[in-house]
Amino acid sequence: xxxxxxxxxxxxxxxxxxxxxxxxxxxxxxxxxxxxxxxxxxxxxxxxxxxxxxxxxxxxxxxxxxxxxxxxxxxxxxxxxxxxxxxxxxxxxxxxxxxxxxxxxxxxxxxxxxxxxxxxxxxxxxxxxxxxxxxxxxxxxxxxxxxxxxxxxxxxxxxxxxxxxxxxxxxxxxxxxxxxxxxxxxxxxxxxxxxxxxxxxxxxxxxxxxxxxxxxxxxxxxxxxxxxxxxxxxxxxxxxxxxxxxxxxxxxxxxxxxxxxxxxxxxxxxxxxxxxxxxxxxxxxxxxxxxxxxxxxxxxxxxxxxxxxxxxxxxxxxxxxxxxxxxxxxxxxxxxxxxxxxxxxxxxxxxxxxxxxxxxxxxxxxxx
Amino acid sequence: xxxxxxxxxxxxxxxxxxxxxxxxxxxxxxxxxxxxxxxxxxxxxxxxxxxxxxxxxxxxxxxxxxxxxxxxxxxxxxxxxxxxxxxxxxxxxxxxxxxxxxxxxxxxxxxxxxxxxxxxxxxxxxxxxxxxxxxxxxxxxxxxxxxxxxxxxxxxxxxxxxxxxxxxxxxxxxxxxxxxxxxxxxxxxxxxxxxxxxxxxxxxxxxxxxxxxxxxxxxxxxxxxxxxxxxxxxxxxxxxxxxxxxxxxxxxxxxxxxxxxxxxxxxxxxxxxxxxxxxxxxxxxxxxxxxxxxxxxxxxxxxxxxxxxxxxxxxxxxxxxxxxxxxxxxxxxxxxxxxxxxxxxxxxxxxxxxxxxxxxxxxxxxxxxxxxxxxxxxxxxxxxxxxxxxx
Numbered sequence: 001x002x003x004x005x006x007x008x009x010x011x012x013x014x015x016x017x018x019x020x021x022x023x024x025x026x027x028x029x030x031x032x033x034x035x036x037x038x039x040x041x042x043x044x045x046x047x048x049x050x051x052x053x054x055x056x057x058x059x060x061x062x063x064x065x066x067x068x069x070x071x072x073x074x075x076x077x078x079x080x081x082x083x084x085x086x087x088x089x090x091x092x093x094x095x096x097x098x099x100x101x102x103x104x105x106x107x108x109x110x111x112x113x114x115x116x117x118x119x120x121x122x123x124x125x126x127x128x129x130x131x132x133x134x135x136x137x138x139x140x141x142x143x144x145x146x147x148x149x150x151x152x153x154x155x156x157x158x159x160x161x162x163x164x165x166x167x168x169x170x171x172x173x174x175x176x177x178x179x180x181x182x183x184x185x186x187x188x189x190x191x192x193x194x195x196x197x198x199x200x201x202x203x204x205x206x207x208x209x210x211x212x213x214x215x216x217x218x219x220x221x222x223x224x225x226x227x228x229x230x231x232x233x234x235x236x237x238x239x240x241x242x243x244x245x246x247x248x249x250x251x252x253x254x255x256x257x258x259x260x261x262x263x264x265x266x267x268x269x270x271x272x273x274x275x276x277x278x279x280x281x282x283x284x285x286x287x288x289x290x291x292x293x294x295x296x297x298x299x300x301x302x303x304x305x306x307x308x309x310x311x312x313x314x315x316x317x318x319x320x321x322x323x324x325x326x327x328x329x330x331x332x333x334x335x336x337x338x339x340x341x342x343x344x345x346x347x348x349x350x351x352x353x354x355x356x357x358x359x360x361x362x363x364x365x366x367x368x
Numbered sequence: 369x370x371x372x373x374x375x376x377x378x379x380x381x382x383x384x385x386x387x388x389x390x391x392x393x394x395x396x397x398x399x400x401x402x403x404x405x406x407x408x409x410x411x412x413x414x415x416x417x418x419x420x421x422x423x424x425x426x427x428x429x430x431x432x433x434x435x436x437x438x439x440x441x442x443x444x445x446x447x448x449x450x451x452x453x454x455x456x457x458x459x460x461x462x463x464x465x466x467x468x469x470x471x472x473x474x475x476x477x478x479x480x481x482x483x484x485x486x487x488x489x490x491x492x493x494x495x496x497x498x499x500x501x502x503x504x505x506x507x508x509x510x511x512x513x514x515x516x517x518x519x520x521x522x523x524x525x526x527x528x529x530x531x532x533x534x535x536x537x538x539x540x541x542x543x544x545x546x547x548x549x550x551x552x553x554x555x556x557x558x559x560x561x562x563x564x565x566x567x568x569x570x571x572x573x574x575x576x577x578x579x580x581x582x583x584x585x586x587x588x589x590x591x592x593x594x595x596x597x598x599x600x601x602x603x604x605x606x607x608x609x610x611x612x613x614x615x616x617x618x619x620x621x622x623x624x625x626x627x628x629x630x631x632x633x634x635x636x637x638x639x640x641x642x643x644x645x646x647x648x649x650x651x652x653x654x655x656x657x658x659x660x661x662x663x664x665x666x667x668x669x670x671x672x673x674x675x676x677x678x679x680x681x682x683x684x685x686x687x688x689x690x691x692x693x694x695x696x697x698x699x700x701x702x703x704x705x706x707x708x709x710x711x712x713x714x715x716x717x718x719x720x721x722x723x724x725x726x727x728x729x730x731x732x733x734x735x736x737x738x739x740x741x742x743x744x745x746x747x748x749x750x751x752x753x754x755x756x757x758x759x
Contacts, residue, residue: 182726186510194513203508260625268697346698350624357628366632 025050025083028095028105030059035097035105044090044109049073052081055098063107064094118299118363123248126295130251131244133291134174138238141170145234149227152210152220161214165277165330168207171234172284173291174241175261176254181240188233191270206230208274215274249360253367255292256356258285263349267342269334279331283322289356290315296359303362307355314352321345398475398530399449405610406598406746407753408448409481409526410686410709411587414572416562417535418528418688420616420705421543422485422521422739423550430493434758436523436549440482441752443545447538450475466544468537476534480542481526482753483614483741488522498605498757502613502713506740509721511730518618518737521553526614526707532557554737556618558688558705571645571653575621575689575702576732578638579645582653583672585684597684599711607756610745612709615683615717618690618737621703626732637728639666670723681719683708703733713740 029036029052036054053059053076062072063086070093071086093107148167151160171178171189179185186194188206195201199212205226213223262285265271272278293300293311300308321344325332337345360367400408427433452472456463489499505520525542529535535557543552560572574580585592594600601609626634635641639648639662647657647668662669672678686709691702710716744753 182510191513193515196508196514196516196519198516256628263697263699264622264625265697268695270696343698353625354628357630361630366636367630 024048027052028061029054030061030098031055032057032098034102035095038097038103038105039108040095040105041108041110042088044088046085046087047109049084049086050081051076051084053078057098059098060096062096063088064096064104065091118365120248122299123252123363126299127246127248127251130292130295131246134177134241134246137170137174138241141167141174142231142234142238144170145231149210149231152214152223152227155220157214157218157220160210160220161275164207164211164214164275165272165280168277168281169284171207172261172281173288175285175288176250176257177241177244177246178237179257180244180250181237184233184237184240188230188237191265191273193270206233208272211272211274249365249367251292252296252360252363252365255289255296255359256353256367258289258292259349259353259356261285263346263353267346267349269342272334276333276335277331278334279322279325283319283331286315286318286322289352290319293356293359296363299363300359304358307358307362311352311355311359314348314355318345318348318352321348398477400477400479402444402448402479403747405748406612407479407481407743408746409479409528410597410612410684410743411593412477412479413587414560414686414688415477415479415528415530416560417530417532418526418558418705419535419539419555420558420707421525421527421539421555422553423523423525423546424553425488425492425522425549426551427549428492430495430758432549433488433493434752434754436546437482437754437758438752439546439549440480440525440542441747443538443542444480444482444753447473447480447541448475448478449473466537466540468533468540473534473537476530478527478529478534478538480538481528481614481743483524483526483743484754485521485523485739485741487520493758495757498607500599500608500611500613500742501604503740503742506615506617506738509735510725511733512735514738515736518554518556520739521741523550524614524616524739524741532559556690556692556705556737558690560688568644568653572689574687574704575623575691576626576634576638578634578640578642579653580687580704581685582640582645583668585682587684592682593684596680596682596711596716597709608742608745610748612684612711612743613713613716614741614743615706615708615710615713616738616741617704617706617735619704619706620701620734620736622732622734623700623702629732636663637667637732639663639668665726665728667724667727667729670727671720673723678719680715683710683716683720706738709743 025048026040026042027050028040031054051059051061051073056078058078059076060072060074061076061084063070070088071084073082073084076082088107088109090109093109094104095107097103097105144163144167148160148163151163178188189208190204190206191208192198192201192204192212195204198204199216204212207230209226210220210223210230213220213226262282266278266282266285269276269278271281293315297308300311322331325337400412402408425433425436427436450473453469454464455471486499486503486505489495489503506514508514525539527535527538527542529538543550561569571579571582585596587593597612599608599611599613631642635648639657640646641648641650644651645653646655647662648666649658649661657668657674659669659674672682686707688705688707689702690705691700693701695701708717744757747753750756
């Protein structure tokens with residue numbers, strides 16, 4: 001136990017510049033008769049104590065919650081100063097002040113900041129609600145894909161073109177979940193670059209193959225098999241989602257994953273390169289992220305209200321920018337955006353990605 | 369032909385002389401031997417800089433191919449040893465050398481490793497029957513998005529040296545000299561830490577910030593190299609003995625996204641602690657991984673499960689980092705030039721990659737180029753590299 005806490009202390013020191021920012025250290029001096037001061041009030045969260053051994057004996061300094069040792073600093077030699085980093089929840093704690101016969105001091109920790117691992121039960125509600133939403137999106141995906149592929153198979157190019165972007169919306173909203181099934185993701189959403197012969201590669205199938213046929217060549221006479229396969233894949237996905245237990249880490253990490261989708265492949269206009277309907281995908285990814293953030297709001301707010309405010313503001317800002325590109329039910333072609341427009345979106349998305357990446361850790365979850 | 373051979377031997381003499389003149393030169397030697405049973409650049413320690421340059425052969429027949437390999441052998445003999453650089457004596461003529469190194473070459477541990485792609489063994493040169501048995505064009509793996517402009521090729525040169533100038537000098541000299549028979553197809557430059565900052569950093573870090581190559585084959589272990597890296601006599605076409613299958617994979621790292629990933633997730637994906645390089649739950653880089661402490665899909669577990677049956681799958685990695693500016697979306701384009709050498713492509717790279725397919729790391733990496741090649745055996749008693757293939 002001791003070796004472990006020393007190891008942790010070492011690990012904290014070794015973290016150096018990368019360590020989280022600690023607030024100003026709280027000074028405590030321990031003399032032969034007691035602590036100076038005997039009462040401390042500190043805000044909840046990460047606290048650094050700077051303990052001076054002003055007594056004539058080797059000192060062991062502890063923070064106690066009832067009889068439990070919350071943190072301790074061992075073997076401070078007389079005249080020496082040691083630092084102790086600890087994360088404290090709101091409440092009242094005791095601190096030892098040298099000899100066991102000395103009275104204990106009091107540390108009052110104020111504020112609502114909650115840190116560390118979340119009660120796993122706290123996520124049950126949001127995850128369950130998210131699953132209901134994902135199922136509804138999967139149903140919508142199947143319906144939209146059915147209309148789209150039907151138009152493709154009927155050879156109605158104009159109608160199929162109009163249905164292409166709407167068919168993708170639900171898929172893009174639940175992309176972190178859809179991507180859990182990598183075989184279906186590859187089959188449904190692979191881009192021509194994933195294949196060495198590009199558009200001519202026999203492996204090229206899915207949404208983008210049909211997009212190519214509709215928008216680049218306008219020839220859908222050979223698109224039937226790809227259309228059938230896409231619809232079958234969508235139904236397969238719907239069925240698999242029904243039986244899926246959503247890992248909380250995937251749900252919580254999903255918001256960041258969706259923004260990474262935008263940053264990674266949508267900003268460049270590579271995703272829908274034949275139809276230029278990228279903004280529709282883009283908006284769907286943002287909607288998916290917004291859904292997760294909204295569900296997690298009550299959990300994020302008490303832990304880091306500033307972070308939540310930044311995330312909400314960024315999402316609202318990006319949504320407003322996207323709305324400005326709306327044309328009725330659809331969006332302007334991505335090619336209408338200037339380089340400056342794209343750069344501005346890119347910067348907002350990067351900031352959002354940085355902030356959303358903090359959410360799993362804030363909730364004490366390890367993203368998978 | 370005898371003339372050429374004497375020329376090569378003569379340069380060997382020059383090498384001996386150069387070493388005799390500088391007896392105080394600290395190890396490692398600045399000149400690497402490629403006249404033994406194996407080419408330099410495989411078992412020799414990685415240098416800080418390298419370029420991988422793929423070419424297509426303009427050669428129409430076997431005589432042209434022989435000419436290409438002769439020219440290359442000649443250039444290697446010239447470029448790898450220290451010596452004065454001819455400056456030319458007629459200012460109305462283009463200078464004979466590109467001038468990057470000024471008056472002379474200093475050795476710089478330059479190596480030029482010549483490998484051939486599967487396409488050489490098509491019907492152009494009548495060599496189909498001599499194709500190394502497992503050599504094909506690189507197949508597609510599930511996470512690949514291979515750009516055909518950055519993949520495959522008839523011939524691959526791995527040029528590595530202590531300085532970037534030495535690498536680029538040699539490349540330009542070779543391209544200029546061989547332009548009639550070799551047309552450049554694609555290139556990529558790689559780098560490694562110039563000199564370990566501290567003993568703890570002896571294993572180079574990749575662009576993900578993790579040590580890469582901790583459990584590599586010991587290139588000084590001749591028995592392991594014979595078993596795992598060099599093609600043995602007997603099982604393959606005779607000319608291949610002493611050569612090695614070479615895999616080059618250009619693997620983009622999605623670094624912005626990686627940098628925003630929590631440390632615990634990064635370490636779980638790799639199976640190692642980032643700072644120390646120790647396997648998860650261990651404290652020292654070279655501690656043996658405890659498989660019970662590794663996630664099922666940790667990269668190091670899949671790459672090397674350390675089971676008796678996976679011992680035959682070990683490969684000699686000799687990769688480099690690359691960084692080449694921004695992509696079209698304004699993201700930094702950097703990553704790994706994965707390079708491995710193995711006696712068997714099937715037992716080596718293909719077996720390892722089959723285990724890695726679908727690993728969580730794929731979310732952060734994208735292979736976009738490279739190819740399979742066969743590194744020719746060393747010069748030995750041949751007149752030029754590849755002579756036994758062509759005779």
